[in-house]
Each structure stands twice: as structure tokens, then as C-alpha cells.
Amino acid sequence: MTKESKKDGGVNPRDEAKERLENFALKVLESVNQIEPPKISIPSRSTSNIVFDEKERYYTISGKTVTRTSANMRQVKKFAQTMCAADFCKDLIESKKTATLREMYYISEGWETGGFADQGRSDRIVEDLESTFGVKREDLGLLPEEDGASIFGDIVIDEGGMEVKATKVGRAGYTIPPTMSDVEFVECGADCVLAVETMGMYHRLIQEEAWKKFDALVVALKGQPARATRRFLKRANKELDLPVYLFTDGDPFGFHIAMVVISGSAQLAYINHELAVPEAQFIGVTASDIENYDLPTDKLRESDVQRLKQLLKDPRYSDDIWQSEIKKMLNLNKKAEQQAFSKYGLEYVVDKYLPEKLT
Amino acid sequence: MTKESKKDGGVNPRDEAKERLENFALKVLESVNQIEPPKISIPSRSTSNIVFDEKERYYTISGKTVTRTSANMRQVKKFAQTMCAADFCKDLIESKKTATLREMYYISEGWETGGFADQGRSDRIVEDLESTFGVKREDLGLLPEEDGASIFGDIVIDEGGMEVKATKVGRAGYTIPPTMSDVEFVECGADCVLAVETMGMYHRLIQEEAWKKFDALVVALKGQPARATRRFLKRANKELDLPVYLFTDGDPFGFHIAMVVISGSAQLAYINHELAVPEAQFIGVTASDIENYDLPTDKLRESDVQRLKQLLKDPRYSDDIWQSEIKKMLNLNKKAEQQAFSKYGLEYVVDKYLPEKLT
Structure with missing residues (x-):
């Protein structure tokens, strides 16, 4: 039985991610024009806001949010770093590139805000972007160092124009790329x-x-x-x-x-x-x-x-x-x-x- | 520039490994026929026998060997386990299969000698076979759990009849199999x-x-x-x-x-x-x-x-x-x-x- 391909969600998730980042920037601009301090509302990832959804059968987050505002001296640097990270991700999407979380951490040394004290902090900014805009970091172009799964069996995959048959790439099989965003299922006999x-x-x-x-x-x-x-x-x-x-x-x-x-x-x-x-x-x-x-x-x-x-x-x-x-x-x-x-x-x-x- | 392929050493290293194991068995048989206790001479891997070869620029072992004999009550079980392991490897080669070191450890539970107390001990028997017969464990059909390297670039490889071009298997590249023994270089433009x-x-x-x-x-x-x-x-x-x-x-x-x-x-x-x-x-x-x-x-x-x-x-x-x-x-x-x-x-x-x- 051969199944027809469907794209990841129908639209390219990276285009969608870019649109959400741009909307964020527009909102910031709007605030500035109205002489109001820009702010952003981020879903809380604290334990008290994480619930096990019995119906869906997985953990999800509840409605609580935290506000990060440029009007607060303790938050203004983090707010600016969030904007720099969003800008960096927009550039990644436009240039069709990806970067590791580690590379972003090093790149942030060149930002006007200055870099992060450690990679844990820059990773958390990425989680902020993910949860706020409902996008995956992979779709923002950011990748961990992990090695992807190996796959063997009757499937043909398309990676941005390159068709790969998983049984024809050697005994070690097809290795999925760090981002699945532009992978399409072309044909599957399994x-x-x-x-x-x-x-x-x-x-x-x-x-x-x-x-x-x-x-x-x-x-x-x-x-x-x-x-x-x-x-x-x-x-x-x-x-x-x-x-x-x-x-x-x-x-x-x-x-x-x-x-x-x-x-x-x-x-x-x-x-x-x-x-x-x-x-x-x-x-x-x-x-x-x-x-x-x-x-x-x-x-x-x-x-x-x-x-x-x-x-x-x-x-x-x-x-x-x-x-x-x-x-x-x-x-x-x-x-x-x-x-x-x-x-x-x-x-x-x-x-x-x-x-x-x-x- | 395209380079012609050469096989690993000219002959199939697994065939050569099998021949050496069989010669070992023949020697054991010979001893038995002459009513002499079979024994085996194993190159010593102790620190004192490891030297840095200045000319070759790598570590190598010197001439010292240790003898494992079936005539010694303290060595007879280990001698028998060495034979069982050699027999298992011969079967692997004949059936064109491989096994992980972990699988051999579990399989040894079914040997007449009984299994090993821990995997470290069965691994050392494999090292004995490697050093004694001058073969790689990969050629005996034994593999670790490690993940192989990923390769991207202008090379075509043959894995037992399957030709793979490393630039045509997806962005993650070609993954080398755990044993390189039956990999041939078909063409290389790099x-x-x-x-x-x-x-x-x-x-x-x-x-x-x-x-x-x-x-x-x-x-x-x-x-x-x-x-x-x-x-x-x-x-x-x-x-x-x-x-x-x-x-x-x-x-x-x-x-x-x-x-x-x-x-x-x-x-x-x-x-x-x-x-x-x-x-x-x-x-x-x-x-x-x-x-x-x-x-x-x-x-x-x-x-x-x-x-x-x-x-x-x-x-x-x-x-x-x-x-x-x-x-x-x-x-x-x-x-x-x-x-x-x-x-x-x-x-x-x-x-x-x-x-x-x-x-």
C-alpha cells in the first residue's frame, strides 16, 4: 500500500515562524510609536503551570503567562536579548540556514545587548520564543547537537528537492536531518x-x-x-x-x-x-x-x-x-x-x- | 580527479579471518591426536609490552607472548571459552552475519563452558582472538554499539553490491556501517x-x-x-x-x-x-x-x-x-x-x- 505525501501542517512551518516573529516586531514598533514601553507575554513554564492532559494523554501548559517588559530595569536587557534572538532567527529563515544553539550562544557575543553568561540562558530565550509564538525551535532554524535517528525500510523522503529511498543508502540506513521541517514523505510502503x-x-x-x-x-x-x-x-x-x-x-x-x-x-x-x-x-x-x-x-x-x-x-x-x-x-x-x-x-x-x- | 577503487587489503578480510580461525582449530586437533594438551600463544597486551614506534609513529606491541594451555586447571575454562568464541565467529563469517559484543556475551550463556561473569571478560577474549590471529574484530563479525561517522562529499561507496553516493542520501550524509570490511571505494572526486x-x-x-x-x-x-x-x-x-x-x-x-x-x-x-x-x-x-x-x-x-x-x-x-x-x-x-x-x-x-x- 502506497500512501500519498502530506506536508508538515500544509504550509511551510519556517514561513509561518517568520510571520509570527515579524508580527512580534510590528507590535513592538506599534508600542514605540504610541510612546508605550514594548512588552511581551510569555506562557509560564513553571511546574505549577504544567498539567497532564488526561484526554490528550500528554503534558501541556495551562493558561498562566508572565510579562516581560522593557519598562522594568531588571527585565529590559532580557527583553532586548529576546528581540535580538528573534531577529537572528528571522535572518536564519530568510537565508534558509540553520544554526546550533551553541552557535547562537557564541554569536550573541556580537549583539548590542552583549552575550549571555552561559548557554543555559540563551537556550531559555529560545524556549521563550517557542512557547510565546507556538513554533518549534527547529522551524526557527535552531538545532541542538544531537544525532538524528537512523531509519531503514520502505519509505521515500524528499529533503528540499533531494529524494532519498531509505533502503538504498547503505546498511546503516537513512539518518534524519536535525530539522524535519523541510522533510516530506513522498511514498511509503511500510x-x-x-x-x-x-x-x-x-x-x-x-x-x-x-x-x-x-x-x-x-x-x-x-x-x-x-x-x-x-x-x-x-x-x-x-x-x-x-x-x-x-x-x-x-x-x-x-x-x-x-x-x-x-x-x-x-x-x-x-x-x-x-x-x-x-x-x-x-x-x-x-x-x-x-x-x-x-x-x-x-x-x-x-x-x-x-x-x-x-x-x-x-x-x-x-x-x-x-x-x-x-x-x-x-x-x-x-x-x-x-x-x-x-x-x-x-x-x-x-x-x-x-x-x-x-x- | 577520479581514483580507482582498491579492496581492503586485496582479499576479503573476513575470508582471511576465517582461514586463521580454522588453522587454529586444526592445530588444536593435531595436539589432541598427538595426545598433547592444546595450547595457544597470545601476544601480551600488558603495559610493559606496549612500545611507541618512533619510525611508524604509533603505539605497537613488542614480542612478548603469554601461553594459555588446556593443561592448566586455572586456564582450561578460559582456553575452552576462547575456542567457543572462535567457533562462534567462524559461524558468523559463514552466515555473513555480525553480532554486537553484547550479543556474544549473552549468547555465551548457552556455551558448554558456561557464560562469562561480565561483558568485560568476553570482550577480552575477543581481544585475544584479534591479537593472536592478527585480525580485526570487525572481520570476525563482532561489533561494538558505537554509532559510525557521517560522511558528506564526492565519493561513491559499494556495500556488498549496493552503491551509495554520499551526496545523494540526505543532508545528514552517508553513515558508515559498524564494519568497514565489505565497503569498497568505487569512485572519489574529493x-x-x-x-x-x-x-x-x-x-x-x-x-x-x-x-x-x-x-x-x-x-x-x-x-x-x-x-x-x-x-x-x-x-x-x-x-x-x-x-x-x-x-x-x-x-x-x-x-x-x-x-x-x-x-x-x-x-x-x-x-x-x-x-x-x-x-x-x-x-x-x-x-x-x-x-x-x-x-x-x-x-x-x-x-x-x-x-x-x-x-x-x-x-x-x-x-x-x-x-x-x-x-x-x-x-x-x-x-x-x-x-x-x-x-x-x-x-x-x-x-x-x-x-x-x-x-
């Missing part, structure tokens, strides 16, 4: 996404031709997935209607990796509607799997135990299956990695485990 | 390799079309480079006659990254002849650059100072330029990242710094 935690498992699934066997796009999350990876999963789910399966280690970090894909993180609550994939399904190693498959295990560390106890209270893990599996893992006092199935041979995970989990 | 430490700088060089400007293969080392990355650099230098330039941060870790490419690590002394690129040239940020370009800096940490003082005594850093630059960095008490050039604009590094360094 029926699902099979996202795995480690590069080891990724190469195993390619070698055993799991992408053919399950008609899947095999995706390497590479541990905690980058934002571009999460955006890819979101778009594959929304635009290509592909179910997303998450195969992680059977330990607290594996559960966390899966849940960040499913429900987003509290830290990025202001942008989760673009990233979270609430329909994604966890097919990672559970405490029951440890028993049923008699897997090689490691003992839980004290930090694992603490983390699992936290998860029990986390609203994202409130359903019965998570609750009972987490409790069972605490009782067993054991965890297992996804590569542990190789105890039964290299092919076992593809021939036995995944077929059983996927039905 | 005149040099420009290897950079960070993904941020990699994307900058692609965006500014540095690969065209310098006729370069741009390679992202991603910090301390994986062995497959170092093998790629070695082969590009040897088989394609390309000079290799190393552009890292101006700090002790950046110097170390460059030097491991140039002279290899002491830890891998037994395999450095396959990995080290003594002709590679360091064009990373120096203490002089910090002054001449008036770069944004960070203060050296106490650990940086200690590390720099160690480098001063390291034979790999004995030439005058390294000595004076390391001393100058200690005096300045400052370090700088490769992205610091963006203080002068995103293009500066490609328009000014690199042309100045490359001449």
Missing part, C-alpha cells in the same frame, strides 16, 4: 514503525530483515530520542497513519524512553502537541517477559528501585498494565536488556519475541 | 578528508558547502571516533591517497581525539597498524588561535590542567609545535571550542579560519 532503543538491536533487525517481515520502518532511537526523532514518529503516525511500536530495554530508563515518545516530557509541555504520540504502543521488555522468556538479567540498582517507585506515582503510568509490571519488576528485583534474547540465538528476537508481542 | 569533532560543525560545513569549496570529504567524528571511523580515515588515506585534516576543539579532549586518529591508542597497540593515520594533520583550535582570533573561551578546569601536563610528557606530543602550544594553553589558562568562530558569523569558519589553516 505498515508500521518499529522503533528500538539501541543501535545493536537496530542492526540486528536490519540483518534479520525484520523490516520486510513486519512491513516496518525500523527506527533507531539511540537512547533518549532527539526531538527530530520524536517529530518523525509523530508525523509517521499522523500523516502516514502508521502504528508506532516501541521496543526498549526492560528497565526504568527503557520505560522512560518509551513514555517520552508516548506522552512527552513535562519540561517540553509547551510543545508536546507537536511531539507526543499517545497512540504509540510499548512492546519493550517487561517483568513478565523476564519470567516467561527466562531472560538473562541484572539486579536492580538502588537508583532503579527509586526510579520505579517514582514511576508508580506518575500519571503517565497510571494504567493497570504499567502498574502491575512495575510492581512485578520491583518484586523480581531484576531488569533485562533487549539484546538479552540473543541467549536463544541471534534470530530469536525476530522469529519469536516480536511476532508474539505484535499480536 | 582531494582531501576534513574530519571534524562535532555534529554541529559537520552540519555547518555542509551548509556552507565546504565540501565543494575544499574538494573535501567532510567527516563527523562524533567525539572520540569509533573504530570503523578510524578505519575509514586510514583507508581513505592509504587507498585513495587523500590527506586527512583533523579539526577539533581547542582543549585537551580535542587534542586527544586528533592524536588517537594520528598515532592510535596504547590500549589498541596490537591493531594500530590497521587504524593509525600518522600522516593526518591537526588543524584544530590551538592556544595561538585563541589569541590570534580573539576567540570566546572557557577557563581551564583543574582536570584540563592535569591532562595537559600529562600530554607534555606523552611521546606522541613530543614535537616542538605541540609542546609550545600545550605550554601556551597552560599559560593562557583558557580553552576554546570549534564553534567559537561563530562569534564572527556562521560563515567565518569556512570563509576565513579553514582557508588560513589549510595553507
